[in-house]
Amino acid sequence: MKISRIVSLVIVLIAASYFLVPLYATFQFSLQMLRGQWSFQAYRSVFADPNFLSTLSYSAVTSLVAILISTLIVVPTTYWVRLKMPRVKPVVEFITLLPLIIPPIVIVFGYLRLYGSDSLLPLTVSSAGTNLMLVIGYATLSLPYVFRSVDNGMQTLDIRTLTEAAESLGANRSTIIFRVILPNLRAAIVSGAFLTFSISFGEFVFASLLNRPAFGPYLVQIGQDRAYEPAALAVLSFALTWACMVLMQIFANAKPGASRRRRGAAFNPLARRKTA
Amino acid sequence: MSFLTIAKASKSYGATTVVRDFDLAVGKGEFISFLGPSGCGKTTVLRMIAGFETPSAGHISIDSRDVTLTAPNRRRIGMVFQAYALFPNMTVAENVAFGLKVAGADRATIEARVKDMLALIHLEHLAERYPYQMSGGQQQRVALARALAPKPQVLLLDEPLSALDAKIRVSLREEIRAIQKQLGITTVFVTHDQEEALSISDRIVVMNGGRADQIGTPFEIYNRPATRFVASFVGTLNLIDVTVADPAAGTVKIGEQIVTLKEVLAASSGETVTLALRPESGSILDGARGDTALTGEVVSSNFLGSVVRTRMRVGESLISFDMFNSPGFAPPALGERVTLRFSAADLLVLRD
Ligand SMILES: Nc1ncnc2c1ncn2[C@@H]1O[C@H](COP(=O)(O)OP(=O)(O)O)[C@@H](O)[C@H]1O
Ligand SMILES: [Mg+2]
Numbered sequence: 001m002k003i004s005r006i007v008s009l010v011i012v013l014i015a016a017s018y019f020l021v022p023l024y025a026t027f028q029f030s031l032q033m034l035r036g037q038w039s040f041q042a043y044r045s046v047f048a049d050p051n052f053l054s055t056l057s058y059s060a061v062t063s064l065v066a067i068l069i070s071t072l073i074v075v076p077t078t079y080w081v082r083l084k085m086p087r088v089k090p091v092v093e094f095i096t097l098l099p100l101i102i103p104p105i106v107i108v109f110g111y112l113r114l115y116g117s118d119s120l121l122p123l124t125v126s127s128a129g130t131n132l133m134l135v136i137g138y139a140t141l142s143l144p145y146v147f148r149s150v151d152n153g154m155q156t157l158d159i160r161t162l163t164e165a166a167e168s169l170g171a172n173r174s175t176i177i178f179r180v181i182l183p184n185l186r187a188a189i190v191s192g193a194f195l196t197f198s199i200s201f202g203e204f205v206f207a208s209l210l211n212r213p214a215f216g217p218y219l220v221q222i223g224q225d226r227a228y229e230p231a232a233l234a235v236l237s238f239a240l241t242w243a244c245m246v247l248m249q250i251f252a253n254a255k256p257g258a259s260r261r262r263r264g265a266a267f268n269p270l271a272r273r274k275t276a
Numbered sequence: 277m278s279f280l281t282i283a284k285a286s287k288s289y290g291a292t293t294v295v296r297d298f299d300l301a302v303g304k305g306e307f308i309s310f311l312g313p314s315g316c317g318k319t320t321v322l323r324m325i326a327g328f329e330t331p332s333a334g335h336i337s338i339d340s341r342d343v344t345l346t347a348p349n350r351r352r353i354g355m356v357f358q359a360y361a362l363f364p365n366m367t368v369a370e371n372v373a374f375g376l377k378v379a380g381a382d383r384a385t386i387e388a389r390v391k392d393m394l395a396l397i398h399l400e401h402l403a404e405r406y407p408y409q410m411s412g413g414q415q416q417r418v419a420l421a422r423a424l425a426p427k428p429q430v431l432l433l434d435e436p437l438s439a440l441d442a443k444i445r446v447s448l449r450e451e452i453r454a455i456q457k458q459l460g461i462t463t464v465f466v467t468h469d470q471e472e473a474l475s476i477s478d479r480i481v482v483m484n485g486g487r488a489d490q491i492g493t494p495f496e497i498y499n500r501p502a503t504r505f506v507a508s509f510v511g512t513l514n515l516i517d518v519t520v521a522d523p524a525a526g527t528v529k530i531g532e533q534i535v536t537l538k539e540v541l542a543a544s545s546g547e548t549v550t551l552a553l554r555p556e557s558g559s560i561l562d563g564a565r566g567d568t569a570l571t572g573e574v575v576s577s578n579f580l581g582s583v584v585r586t587r588m589r590v591g592e593s594l595i596s597f598d599m600f601n602s603p604g605f606a607p608p609a610l611g612e613r614v615t616l617r618f619s620a621a622d623l624l625v626l627r628d
Contacts, residue, residue, distance in 0.1 A: 161357050161361040164328055164355065164361070166378075167349045168353050168355035169354075169375035169378060169423075170350075170426060179374075184363070184364050184365050186365075
C-alpha cells in the first residue's frame with residue numbers, strides 16, 4: 001500500500017519533469033540575454049519588434065474567425081444529425097476525424113490545387129481570398145476537437161427530449177436553438193473554441209505555405225535568426241495556451257446561476273443534488 | 277361528444293408495425309391511462325397525439341379539429357416526460373414561464389400565471405432554483421407546472437413517475453390526479469404499472485402488441501378482463517385449463533370435479549378452455565358463501581401479514597387464493613384437503 005503510493009508518486013514526478021525541466025530550462029535561458037545577469041531583456045526585445053504584435057494580432061483574428069466558422073458549421077450539423085439522422089452519425093464522426101489522419105501539408109496542397117490561380121475559384125490570387133482559405137483551413141483542422149466537444153455536450157444534454165419539450169410548449173425551431181440548445185451548450189462550445197484557438201494560433205504549415213503574416217511562421221523565422229528571443233516567445237506562447245486551458249476548465253464547469261452571484265443555494269455544494 | 281379522438285391510427289417503421297388500428301375517444305376532462313408492457317406502443321401513440329410522430333394511417337382530432345398533420349408546436353399540448361426534461365439553463369420560474377413567453381404573453385400575465393402554477397405544485401419557495409438543485413420529484417412537479425402553464429388542451433404524461441422512488445411515486449400520482457381534477461384537463465397518462473393505472477384513471481386502455489386489447493374503467497378492467505392478456509397483466513389471476521363437458525349447459529370438468537358456469541360455451545364438448553379466477557374471490561372458511569365449490573390439497577400456505585396466500589392442487593391445476601388474516605383463523609396445513617367456495621359468476625372464460 002505505502003510502497004505502491006511512493007512508486008506512483010515517483011512515476012508522476014518523472015512524467016512531470018519530462019515536461020517541466022525543458023520548460024524551466026527554456027525560461028531560464030530566456031532570462032540570460034544580458035551577459036552575467038538575469039533580465040527580461042529578451043522579452044523587451046520581443047515586444048519591441050513590430051512584427052511580433054502584427055503577427056500576433058493577425059493570428060488572433062484568424063483564429064477567432066476560424067472559431068466562428070467551425071461553430072456555425074458544427075453546432076447545427078451535430079444537432080440535426082442527432083435529432084433527425086442518427087444513422088449517419090458514424091459517417092459524420094469519420095469525416096470529422098479526417099483532419100487528424102490527413103497531414104496538414106496534404107490538405108493545404110489540395111487547397112492550393114483546387115483554388116489556385118488557374119482554377120474555377122481562384123482564391124489565392126487575392127489577399128482576402130487567401131485569408132479566407134487560411135481560416136477555412138483552420139476550421140478544418142479544429143473539426144475533430146470542436147465536433148467531439150459539441151457532440152459530448154449534446155449527449156449529456158439529451159437534446160432530443162429538450163427539443164420536444166420546447167416544441168410542445170409552442171416554440172419554433174429558432175427559439176429552440178437560440179433559447180434552449182445554445183445556452184446549454186455554452187460550455188461545450190467554449191471549450192471547442194479554446195481548442196480551436198490553441199491549434200490555429202501557432203499553426204505553421206498552412207500559414208507558411210499560403211504565405212500569410214501569421215504568428216507560427218514568425219516564431220520559426222525568429223528561431224532561425226535569433227538566440228534568446230525564441231525562448232522568450234516559447235514561454236509566452238506556452239503561457240497563452242495554458243491560460244486558454246484554464247479558461248476552458250472554468251467555463252466547462254460553470255453551472256447556470258453561478259454567474260449571477262447569488263449566495264446560498266447556487267454556491268452551496270450541499271444544495272446540489274444529483275438526480276438520475 | 278369526444279374531445280380527443282384517435283381513429284384507426286397505425287404506425288409502421290419500415291416493415292415493422294408498432295401500432296395497429298388504434299381507436300380511442302376521450303371525453304373532455306377525462307383521465308385516460310395507457311397500460312401495457314414495455315415495447316407495446318404506448319409511447320408511440322402518445323407521440324402521435326403530441327405530433328412528434330406522424331401516423332402511417334388514421335386520424336387524430338382534438339376539439340373537432342383534425343390535427344393529424346399539425347406541427348407539435350401548434351397543437352396546444354402539454355407534455356411531461358419520464359426524464360423531466362427541464363431546461364437546465366433556466367430557473368424554475370423561467371421554465372414555467374417558457375410556454376407563455378413563446379406565446380407572447382405580457383409580463384404581468386406571465387408573472388401571475390407562474391405564481392399560480394408554482395402554488396399549484398407547492399413549490400413557490402423554489403422559484404429561483406435551477407433544475408440541478410432539486411430532487412427528482414420536485415423537478416417532475418415543475419415539469420408538470422411548465423406543461424400546464426400555457427393552458428394546453430390536452431395533457432400527455434409518458435411514464436412520469438418511473439424514475440422516482442416508490443414513496444414519491446405514490447404521493448405524486450395522487451397529486452397529479454388532484455391537479456387534473458381541479459383543472460378539468462383532458463389527460464393521457466402512460467404507465468407500465470397496473471397499480472398506478474388502476475388507482476388514478478377514469479378509464480384504462482390496456483395495450484398489447486400495438487393494439488388496444490381492452491378499454492374500460494379500472495373496475496371493468498380488473499373484474500371483467502376481456503382477453504387472456506388483460507387478465508394476466510392486470511392483477512394476479514389463476515388461469516385454469518378445463519375440459520368442456522356440455523357446452524349448452526355451461527358445464528366443465530376440472531380434474532374429476534364438475535363446475536357449472538353462468539354462460540353457454542362456444543367450444544364443443546371435450547375441448548380445453550381457460551378460465552380465470554381472482555385469488556380474492558373465494559374462501560375456505562366454514563359457512564363461506566358461494567354457489568360453486570372446488571376441493572383440493574394444500575401445496576403451500578404463506579402468511580403475508582394482513583393476507584394469507586394459499587395454493588391448492590385441483591386435478592392438474594394449481595389455484596391460489598388470498599384470505600384476510602384473522603386471529604381466529606389458522607392458515608391451513610400442507611397436505612390438508614380444503615374446499616374453496618366462490619360464485620360461479622367470478623369464473624371468467626378467456627378468449628385469446
Ligand atoms: N423510431 C423508431 N424506429 C423503429 N422502431 C421504433 C421506433 N420507435 C419505437 N420503435 C419500436 O416500437 C415499439 C413500441 O415502442 P414504444 O411505443 O416506445 O413502446 P412503449 O412506450 O410501450 O414501451 C418498440 O418495439 C420499439 O422498438
Ligand atoms: Mg414508452
